[in-house]
Amino acid sequence: MEQIIQVTILGIGLGGVFALMGSGLSLVFGVMRIVNLAHPSLIIAGAFTAYWGFRLWGIDPLVMLPVATLLLAAIGVLLYKIFFERNAKSATYSEMTVLLTFAIAMIIEGALGAMFSNTQRVTSPSYATDAFFLGDIFIPKGQLYAGMVSMLIIGLLAAFLKYSRLGYAIRATTQNRDAAALLGVNVNMVGLMSFAIGIGLAGAAGALTSFVFSFFPAKHWEWIAVLMSLVVMGGMGSIVGTVVASFGLSIVAAFVGAYVGSTWSTMTFFLALFLVLLFRPQGLFGEKPELL
Amino acid sequence: MTEFLKVEGITAGYGDGPAILDGAHMTVQQGKVHCIIGPNGAGKSTLMKVIAGMLPVRKGEVIFKGENLKGLRPDQTLRRGIAFVPQERALFPKMTVRENLRMGGYILNNDRERDRRIDEIFDRFPILRERADQHAGTMSGGQQQTLAMARTLILRPEIVMFDEPSLGLAPMIVREMFAIVRMIAEQGVTVLLVEQNAVMGLKHADWGVVLDLGRTLFEGPAQEVLHDPRIQELYLGGRKVA
Amino acid sequence: MKSQMIDSTPGDVLSARAAYNERLARLADKTRAVWFPLAILVILLVLPLLQFVGNYNYMLHLVLLTASYVAMAAGWNILGGFAGYISLGHNVFFAIGGYFAGMILARFGISAIIMAPVAGLVAAAFGYAIGLITLRVRGPAFIISSIAMVMIARLLFDNWHFVGGANGVTLPAPNLSSQWAKLPYYYAMVAIAAVTVWSSYRIKHSKFGLGLRAISKDEIKAESAGIDTRFYKVTAFAISAFFIGMTGAVWGEYLTYIRPSIFLVILIAANMVLMCILGGKGTVAGPVIGAVLLVAFNEFFVAMMGASELNILGTGVIMAVMLMFFPLGIVGTLALKGKLPRILNWD
Numbered sequence: 078m079e080q081i082i083q084v085t086i087l088g089i090g091l092g093g094v095f096a097l098m099g100s101g102l103s104l105v106f107g108v109m110r111i112v113n114l115a116h117p118s119l120i121i122a123g124a125f126t127a128y129w130g131f132r133l134w135g136i137d138p139l140v141m142l143p144v145a146t147l148l149l150a151a152i153g154v155l156l157y158k159i160f161f162e163r164n165a166k167s168a169t170y171s172e173m174t175v176l177l178t179f180a181i182a183m184i185i186e187g188a189l190g191a192m193f194s195n196t197q198r199v200t201s202p203s204y205a206t207d208a209f210f211l212g213d214i215f216i217p218k219g220q221l222y223a224g225m226v227s228m229l230i231i232g233l234l235a236a237f238l239k240y241s242r243l244g245y246a247i248r249a250t251t252q253n254r255d256a257a258a259l260l261g262v263n264v265n266m267v268g269l270m271s272f273a274i275g276i277g278l279a280g281a282a283g284a285l286t287s288f289v290f291s292f293f294p295a296k297h298w299e300w301i302a303v304l305m306s307l308v309v310m311g312g313m314g315s316i317v318g319t320v321v322a323s324f325g326l327s328i329v330a331a332f333v334g335a336y337v338g339s340t341w342s343t344m345t346f347f348l349a350l351f352l353v354l355l356f357r358p359q360g361l362f363g364e365k366p367e368l369l
Numbered sequence: 370m371t372e373f374l375k376v377e378g379i380t381a382g383y384g385d386g387p388a389i390l391d392g393a394h395m396t397v398q399q400g401k402v403h404c405i406i407g408p409n410g411a412g413k414s415t416l417m418k419v420i421a422g423m424l425p426v427r428k429g430e431v432i433f434k435g436e437n438l439k440g441l442r443p444d445q446t447l448r449r450g451i452a453f454v455p456q457e458r459a460l461f462p463k464m465t466v467r468e469n470l471r472m473g474g475y476i477l478n479n480d481r482e483r484d485r486r487i488d489e490i491f492d493r494f495p496i497l498r499e500r501a502d503q504h505a506g507t508m509s510g511g512q513q514q515t516l517a518m519a520r521t522l523i524l525r526p527e528i529v530m531f532d533e534p535s536l537g538l539a540p541m542i543v544r545e546m547f548a549i550v551r552m553i554a555e556q557g558v559t560v561l562l563v564e565q566n567a568v569m570g571l572k573h574a575d576w577g578v579v580l581d582l583g584r585t586l587f588e589g590p591a592q593e594v595l596h597d598p599r600i601q602e603l604y605l606g607g608r609k610v611a
Numbered sequence: 612m613k614s615q616m617i618d619s620t621p622g623d624v625l626s627a628r629a630a631y632n633e634r635l636a637r638l639a640d641k642t643r644a645v646w647f648p649l650a651i652l653v654i655l656l657v658l659p660l661l662q663f664v665g666n667y668n669y670m671l672h673l674v675l676l677t678a679s680y681v682a683m684a685a686g687w688n689i690l691g692g693f694a695g696y697i698s699l700g701h702n703v704f705f706a707i708g709g710y711f712a713g714m715i716l717a718r719f720g721i722s723a724i725i726m727a728p729v730a731g732l733v734a735a736a737f738g739y740a741i742g743l744i745t746l747r748v749r750g751p752a753f754i755i756s757s758i759a760m761v762m763i764a765r766l767l768f769d770n771w772h773f774v775g776g777a778n779g780v781t782l783p784a785p786n787l788s789s790q791w792a793k794l795p796y797y798y799a800m801v802a803i804a805a806v807t808v809w810s811s812y813r814i815k816h817s818k819f820g821l822g823l824r825a826i827s828k829d830e831i832k833a834e835s836a837g838i839d840t841r842f843y844k845v846t847a848f849a850i851s852a853f854f855i856g857m858t859g860a861v862w863g864e865y866l867t868y869i870r871p872s873i874f875l876v877i878l879i880a881a882n883m884v885l886m887c888i889l890g891g892k893g894t895v896a897g898p899v900i901g902a903v904l905l906v907a908f909n910e911f912f913v914a915m916m917g918a919s920e921l922n923i924l925g926t927g928v929i930m931a932v933m934l935m936f937f938p939l940g941i942v943g944t945l946a947l948k949g950k951l952p953r954i955l956n957w958d
Contacts, residue, residue, distance in 0.1 A: 112751045112754075163935075176754075177934050180928075182927070183926055183927030183930070184924055187921060187923035305755050350756075351756060354748060355748060
């Protein structure tokens with residue numbers, strides 16, 4: 078029993094971070110219909126920002142989080158301007174953008190690798206290796222903090238989308254782009270802002286990731302499949318769905334890791350992605366497939 | 370008779386494709402209901418998209434109160450008082466009725482004024498107040514169409530364009546839709562209507578415009594258009610108009 | 612004008628149409644340059660004679676490498692170019708071919724060159740089975756499923772002790788002097804590449820290839836025109852896996868080891884895709900031109916600048932530029948402008 082609780086707690090801890098990683102991806106897909114394969118590589122860029130803040134100046138990664146967010150948001154704007162503003166209305170637009178984001182992922186991986194080399198790194202503030210104990214159950218502080226901050230940011234994002242003027246415009250564009258344009262929404266600007274916010278969230282997730290996982294530039298390939306499993310299962314474009322899928326899959330993965338073998342825990346995500354894509358492409362909660 | 374909106378010699382099409390509209394024209398009088406009819410592919414919806422600024426004009430002009438609308442984007446025509454409800458799916462299905470109405474007032478900069486106008490809409494359409502916090506996508510077809518039409522009124526437009534508001538609705542509900550159209554016109558708002566069911570549309574309109582193959586065949590008072598023999602030939606396949 | 616159309620009988624129209632088509636076909640024949648790829652092949656076949664007068668091992672290695680990529684890209688092109696299903700996971704079949712032939716070599720000492728066709732068939736069988744599952748979806752969903760396929764394969768191979776896990780298996784090197792050691796693999800790879808390109812030409816001009824192109828244009832219409840789209844797609848998947856599997860078999864023995872980090876890295880899949888995009892997806896010459904250019908580019912980066920990270924960066928930049936500005940690739944863009952040199956028209 079205790080072990081079950083313990084494993085569940087570890088799963089929840091990871092789920093929080095994955096939820097934040099996935100929500101930015103989901104936002105960008107919702108508004109732009111772009112499957113951003115470069116998202117995980119941008120998370121790594123965010124992790125490097127926090128890492129160097131800590132290594133060079135001893136700044137806590139949680140303090141570096143806003144810096145990483147803003148830096149990556151700026152990169153997001155840049156990527157949008159360079160690659161996605163020219164609204165390609167071809168029939169293969171969605172397919173073309175997937176390959177384009179694949180190319181961007183390689184560019185970012187290559188740039189990070191050339192600058193910082195492909196060695197494993199982790200940011201190590203004191204709490205990263207510390208834990209709370211409740212009887213025999215331990216709660217790693219790093220994961221706890223990261224999970225809580227993630228939830229806080231997702232809460233802020235949800236409130237922003239629910240109540241702000243831009244939030245209305247983003248939701249409206251996600252649900253019906255043409256109707257939004259007819260009501261006076263500048264959908265191009267909404268696309269730009271959703272890119273800035275979505276990639277900014279990747280930066281925030283990266284700062285948290287930097288002390289939860291070890292990372293290196295080429296690691297993002299593994300995360301692509303992990304994150305895709307979350308957003309596809311949650312129903313592409315649905316942030317609530319992404320969060321639910323993150324916690325659900327992370328807990329399952331924690332159990333697989335504990336009872337089957339730690340090497341197989343990521344297999345949970347890959348298999349889930351495969352199965353959901355093929356048998357329920359609209360996601361667990363969606364009504365119509367968005368990806369086809 | 371004031372010439373309010375003038376549409377002249379419009380040629381337009383999608384992308385590099387062929388011209389869907391090929392020299393269409395129509396006269397629009399303030400405060401009247403105008404029904405555009407014609408067979409499938411005549412260019413009825415395209416004409417509305419051109420007026421709304423969704424499609425660029427290749428030739429001809431759209432003049433609204435003395436201003437040429439050529440080259441304006443949808444949000445710009447909207448600011449000048451022309452609102453457009455496209456065919457089907459004009460709503461945000463996962464937003465509530467209230468949120469949909471708020472989107473209708475998106476370009477208003479005063480939130481209090483916007484919410485006051487939403488309250489007015491609720492007074493006029495009590496069913497919407499009842500459903501205010503329900504997701505739009507979960508309502509019936511008639512209620513959704515009511516919401517889409519009511520939403521245009523938030524901005525107090527001078528012209529509203531409805532592309533087939535009766536599409537996919539039961540006959541009884543269709544009558545309700547036309548009642549709403551009349552009500553809107555009685556407020557002094559000019560209405561443009563595309564209607565597949567010519568008889569039904571013309572009966573509720575003041576002015577009829579007949580399009581075919583991207584051109585205006587003729588236009589005139591709705592009653593006269595309805596009983597014009599040319600219509601029966603072209604459009605109703607020689608059947609007698611009921 | 613109108614009266615003319617009414618006057619002409621259907622028979623006249625049909626014969627006029629046939630004459631027109633025939634003229635087009637003759638025009639295509641005249642511009643197609645079959646002699647050029649054949650000449651290249653002949654040159655490549657006699658090239659190793661240079662080993663008598665000096666050491667050209669590096670050059671042979673480059674040709675071999677290019678040939679392996681030609682085979683892989685042309686194989687990928689059958690599914691990705693003709694049928695329009697973009698796979699970012701075709702290196703899985705490279706791995707399956709390599710591991711199958713490699714394990715046979717390690718256990719029974721049978722050379723992978725002999726086993727290559729069998730390895731190709733094994734890869735094709737896997738391709739057929741996987742295709743039955745993943746080709747249910749298309750567009751971005753198919754692309755993502757292909758990435759998931761690589762991740763699953765990588766995890767399986769990394770943890771499969773029978774094939775050495777992440778460390779892989781070392782294969783016996785051939786008992787030849789270094790002067791001639793590359794030759795068997797050189798000829799095997801050039802042959803595989805030539806067969807693959809020739810097959811892709813034959814497929815493109817067959818009824819099957821026509822069906823694939825119909826699928827890539829509009830799958831629903833293709834289906835309603837009576838094409839068994841599912842069978843066509845899955846078969847195309849298997850055929851492309853076959854050629855890539857053969858390449859993997861020879862490549863493993865050539866390297867003298869098989870290891871997940873050689874076969875199952877994303878750069879290999881990315882290269883196959885990029886070569887086709889660079890040269891021109893769906894054309895016969897495209898993958899060849901793409902492979903030659905990209906191998907040259909990679910060599911420049913890795914050999915001259917010594918940084919594989921920059922290589923990844925450069926690969927990404929080329930891919931982005933091609934996608935944004937020349938989505939039809941070199942052959943496609945030139946052909947569209949009517950400026951395709953005759954020697955590059957292999958279609």
